[in-house]
Amino acid sequence: MYIYIENIxxxxxxxxxxxxxxxxxxxxxxxxxxxxxxxxxIVQSVIAKGEAKDSIFxxxxxxxxxxxxxxxxxxxxxxxxxxxxxxxxxxxxIIQLAQEYxxxxxxxxxxxxxxxxxxxxRSKKQSAIMxxxxxxxxxxxxxxxxxxxxxxxxxxxxxxxxEGATTLFEVEYxxxxxxxxxxGQLYNEATAAAxxxxxxxxxxxxxxxxxxxxxLTEFWMLEPEVxxxxxxxxxxxxxxxxxxxxxxxxERKATELKTLERDLSKLESIKKPFPRITYEEAVKIVxxxxxxxxGGDDFGAPHETIISESFDKPVFIHHYPVDIKAFYMKRxxxxxxxxxxxxxxxxxxxxxxxGGGQREDNYETLLKGIKERGLSEDTYAWYLDLRKYGTCxxxxxxxxxxxxxxxxxxxxxxxxxxxxxxxxxxxxx
Amino acid sequence: MYIYIENIxxxxxxxxxxxxxxxxxxxxxxxxxxxxxxxxxIVQSVIAKGEAKDSIFxxxxxxxxxxxxxxxxxxxxxxxxxxxxxxxxxxxxIIQLAQEYxxxxxxxxxxxxxxxxxxxxRSKKQSAIMxxxxxxxxxxxxxxxxxxxxxxxxxxxxxxxxEGATTLFEVEYxxxxxxxxxxGQLYNEATAAAxxxxxxxxxxxxxxxxxxxxxLTEFWMLEPEVxxxxxxxxxxxxxxxxxxxxxxxxERKATELKTLERDLSKLESIKKPFPRITYEEAVKIVxxxxxxxxGGDDFGAPHETIISESFDKPVFIHHYPVDIKAFYMKRxxxxxxxxxxxxxxxxxxxxxxxGGGQREDNYETLLKGIKERGLSEDTYAWYLDLRKYGTCxxxxxxxxxxxxxxxxxxxxxxxxxxxxxxxxxxxxx
Numbered sequence: 001m002y003i004y005i006e007n008i009x010x011x012x013x014x015x016x017x018x019x020x021x022x023x024x025x026x027x028x029x030x031x032x033x034x035x036x037x038x039x040x041x042i043v044q045s046v047i048a049k050g051e052a053k054d055s056i057f058x059x060x061x062x063x064x065x066x067x068x069x070x071x072x073x074x075x076x077x078x079x080x081x082x083x084x085x086x087x088x089x090x091x092x093x094i095i096q097l098a099q100e101y102x103x104x105x106x107x108x109x110x111x112x113x114x115x116x117x118x119x120x121x122r123s124k125k126q127s128a129i130m131x132x133x134x135x136x137x138x139x140x141x142x143x144x145x146x147x148x149x150x151x152x153x154x155x156x157x158x159x160x161x162x163e164g165a166t167t168l169f170e171v172e173y174x175x176x177x178x179x180x181x182x183x184g185q186l187y188n189e190a191t192a193a194a195x196x197x198x199x200x201x202x203x204x205x206x207x208x209x210x211x212x213x214x215x216l217t218e219f220w221m222l223e224p225e226v227x228x229x230x231x232x233x234x235x236x237x238x239x240x241x242x243x244x245x246x247x248x249x250x251e252r253k254a255t256e257l258k259t260l261e262r263d264l265s266k267l268e269s270i271k272k273p274f275p276r277i278t279y280e281e282a283v284k285i286v287x288x289x290x291x292x293x294x295g296g297d298d299f300g301a302p303h304e305t306i307i308s309e310s311f312d313k314p315v316f317i318h319h320y321p322v323d324i325k326a327f328y329m330k331r332x333x334x335x336x337x338x339x340x341x342x343x344x345x346x347x348x349x350x351x352x353x354x355g356g357g358q359r360e361d362n363y364e365t366l367l368k369g370i371k372e373r374g375l376s377e378d379t380y381a382w383y384l385d386l387r388k389y390g391t392c393x394x395x396x397x398x399x400x401x402x403x404x405x406x407x408x409x410x411x412x413x414x415x416x417x418x419x420x421x422x423x424x425x426x427x428x429x
Numbered sequence: 430m431y432i433y434i435e436n437i438x439x440x441x442x443x444x445x446x447x448x449x450x451x452x453x454x455x456x457x458x459x460x461x462x463x464x465x466x467x468x469x470x471i472v473q474s475v476i477a478k479g480e481a482k483d484s485i486f487x488x489x490x491x492x493x494x495x496x497x498x499x500x501x502x503x504x505x506x507x508x509x510x511x512x513x514x515x516x517x518x519x520x521x522x523i524i525q526l527a528q529e530y531x532x533x534x535x536x537x538x539x540x541x542x543x544x545x546x547x548x549x550x551r552s553k554k555q556s557a558i559m560x561x562x563x564x565x566x567x568x569x570x571x572x573x574x575x576x577x578x579x580x581x582x583x584x585x586x587x588x589x590x591x592e593g594a595t596t597l598f599e600v601e602y603x604x605x606x607x608x609x610x611x612x613g614q615l616y617n618e619a620t621a622a623a624x625x626x627x628x629x630x631x632x633x634x635x636x637x638x639x640x641x642x643x644x645l646t647e648f649w650m651l652e653p654e655v656x657x658x659x660x661x662x663x664x665x666x667x668x669x670x671x672x673x674x675x676x677x678x679x680e681r682k683a684t685e686l687k688t689l690e691r692d693l694s695k696l697e698s699i700k701k702p703f704p705r706i707t708y709e710e711a712v713k714i715v716x717x718x719x720x721x722x723x724g725g726d727d728f729g730a731p732h733e734t735i736i737s738e739s740f741d742k743p744v745f746i747h748h749y750p751v752d753i754k755a756f757y758m759k760r761x762x763x764x765x766x767x768x769x770x771x772x773x774x775x776x777x778x779x780x781x782x783x784g785g786g787q788r789e790d791n792y793e794t795l796l797k798g799i800k801e802r803g804l805s806e807d808t809y810a811w812y813l814d815l816r817k818y819g820t821c822x823x824x825x826x827x828x829x830x831x832x833x834x835x836x837x838x839x840x841x842x843x844x845x846x847x848x849x850x851x852x853x854x855x856x857x858x
Contacts, residue, residue, distance in 0.1 A: 068821040095819075096820045127623055131624075137580055152563070157634075171598050173598070187848065193468075227448070390524075392525070427605065
């Protein structure tokens with residue numbers, strides 16, 4: 001019976017067939033240990049000269065790393081084997097004997113591995129990250145679906161900027177110009193007015209001019225948007241979501257977190273409530289360690305580090321000055337210089353995981369903001385329409401998927417959290 | 430208590446608050462019927478002069494279509510009301526009195542509505558389509574997740590074409606050129622070799638030069654890929670998936686299908702097995718009605734219509750000639766002029782919903798195909814690598830999301846199946 005390795009525990013003492021690739025092998029006198037991976041797990045087969053058929057022993061000697069094989073044999077419980085089971089081989093066939101594989105079990109530099117990303121993904125660590133990524137995506141969607149949100153994805157090809165024109169990628173769209181979406185938020189505001197509570201979850205693009213460990217030019221963003229919600233409700237929603245995701249990964253991806261040598265205690269402490277501080281309070285925290293930081297500026301990576309290290313949980317920072325936030329942020333009626341905005345900085349120096357807030361719902365104020373920033377009224381005419389026909393308090397946030405994966409996996413660099421990272425100098429493979 | 434209209438049945442004889450927009454109103458003597466929508470449903474409130482507070486009656490007289498409101502009142506079972514319940518209003522507040530709404534309950538042309546897509550989505554029909562879209566997306570993901578597939582999305586920014594260079598959108602990527610992905614398949618082949626069975630599900634792009642009812646320049650595609658699978662297994666997978674999706678929509682989206690006036694009997698007959706015919710057999714079916722069709726060509730829309738009308742279920746067409754399929758299709762070992770490819774044509778003239786097949790897994794044959802089509806060996810070097818290191822029989826398919834939604838909803842034009850359609854002449858709003 002053809003089975004996947006992840007299900008091997010159900011087939012003890014039964015004959016099974018595994019199709020996969022040689023992950024590794026070692027020999028000890030007249031015994032050969034071969035490790036086969038099939039994408040769902042790794043299983044060991046012990047082949048002893050004299051016991052196994054000669055033909056199998058010969059194949060075990062000749063087989064190279066990443067050769068594709070079909071292995072048939074009896075499943076045996078074996079506590080010393082990886083995964084707790086091994087296969088006593090009755091038959092072993094090579095589909096293709098692989099050429100010398102460029103990625104050997106020794107350590108390679110990331111510079112060496114990135115152009116080989118299509119093969120690097122086969123490694124134990126990288127495939128564990130991809131499995132965690134999968135579960136995080138599913139947890140994000142389930143969290144919102146279970147509450148009746150509608151997935152309504154915005155377009156990638158857009159006529160205008162959401163987050164500032166300096167990081168736009170330009171596309172030749174027939175005889176006009178279009179731009180790759182930096183965020184689905186503006187479109188979410190339209191769909192939220194149609195469907196009540198929505199989210200979009202797809203790739204977004206920023207033509208970043210610098211290389212940092214947290215920036216990809218193409219990254220996935222989860223963006224919920226709710227009609228009739230205010231700032232506190234937005235923070236509640238984000239907090240509940242993050243706790244849900246972390247719990248789910250702890251529950252379902254223990255094996256992968258172990259492979260990644262993740263300190264589970266750090267994740268287990270991610271419980272409600274998260275601290276909620278104002279921008280002004282955050283500035284004070286920063287200034288305690290960095291006296292040169294001028295209040296009023298946006299936080300850079302070093303400042304986020306200071307804030308993150310002051311808490312063992314993610315922290316919400318709200319009420320940023322209007323001037324350092326986007327044109328669509330709602331002004332605080334109690335202090336027009338502040339915005340009803342909120343960011344969430346991850347624990348363990350994970351950087352900004354979430355950015356969001358309440359949106360400006362007043363037509364005149366929004367129009368003024370658009371004009372003040374030199375943006376085109378025509379381009380945003382449809383967005384202004386949302387304030388003409390039944391405007392209401394509304395808001396949401398964007399969660400950066402790759403930063404969230406890096407945080408949960410305990411990985412420093414976002415480039416390992418996406419199947420094919422795109423950076424300033426990388427658009428291949 | 431603040432509730433969503435979709436949950437109103439749980440609050441009979443209780444006081445609730447609804448936040449939403451005026452969908453419609455009518456008056457009959459001293460009675461005003463106002464219909465409020467909140468994105469999750471529509472509820473009626475009856476306001477009678479003398480019974481209701483004067484202030485509420487005045488608001489009911491003055492309120493305009495799409496004004497945002499807060500309505501508080503007692504939930505009452507009322508079989509004649511839409512949804513089976515109505516609210517006896519104790520309080521009605523206007524958040525914003527909407528300006529004259531451009532989309533009135535009368536019929537408008539699609540040409541008029543497309544530039545107003547951000548508002549058009551609020552209509553009963555369009556929001557029903559979006560709810561079906563949501564459920565189809567979720568059904569697609571659940572189908573594969575439940576079988577242990579890993580979601581591993583490919584990049585949008587790519588160095589090369591998958592489906593032919595004539596429909597590529599070009600992007601200025603710093604000092605080089607990149608192209609918007611036409612399909613995640615090539616990347617899926619790499620992740621399938623790493624993770625066994627994978628899918629990607631995101632936006633894809635084709636710079637179509639023509640306007641048809643089935644073509645969008647930006648559309649979502651679901652693409653599963655499996656290592657160690659052959660053509661029959663691919664058709665089994667596609668068939669099981671389509672049946673699963675249709676059953677799920679019938680089960681969970683009955684209300685929306687009713688709004689869309691969908692003939693349910695057509696969907697209820699979508700059961701296994703689907704007919705599986707060869708390209709040659711399909712040519713004969715076409716030629717019975719259109720004697721001018723030359724065997725050997727790809728089918729156009731009129732030919733797909735002829736084939737679709739010959740069956741009351743989706744139909745698989747396999748073994749297309751090598752020459753009319755992409756370079757990566759595996760040749761049939763039994764007849765090198767044929768490919769192990771398969772398309773699925775939807776019933777009710779829904780067009781090609783699925784395209785896929787087994788991939789060429791032989792290095793030399795693949796390289797020859799790349800060279801014969803004038804493609805660059807360098808660009809595809811990473812893809813060729815997959816045939817050097819443990820190649821195996823593998824394959825998958827792509828399901829066009831918008832065409833599938835159009836088919837299931839019984840809608841002629843794909844432009845209504847995506848929140849913000851992108852076409853030859855449309856990149857706004």
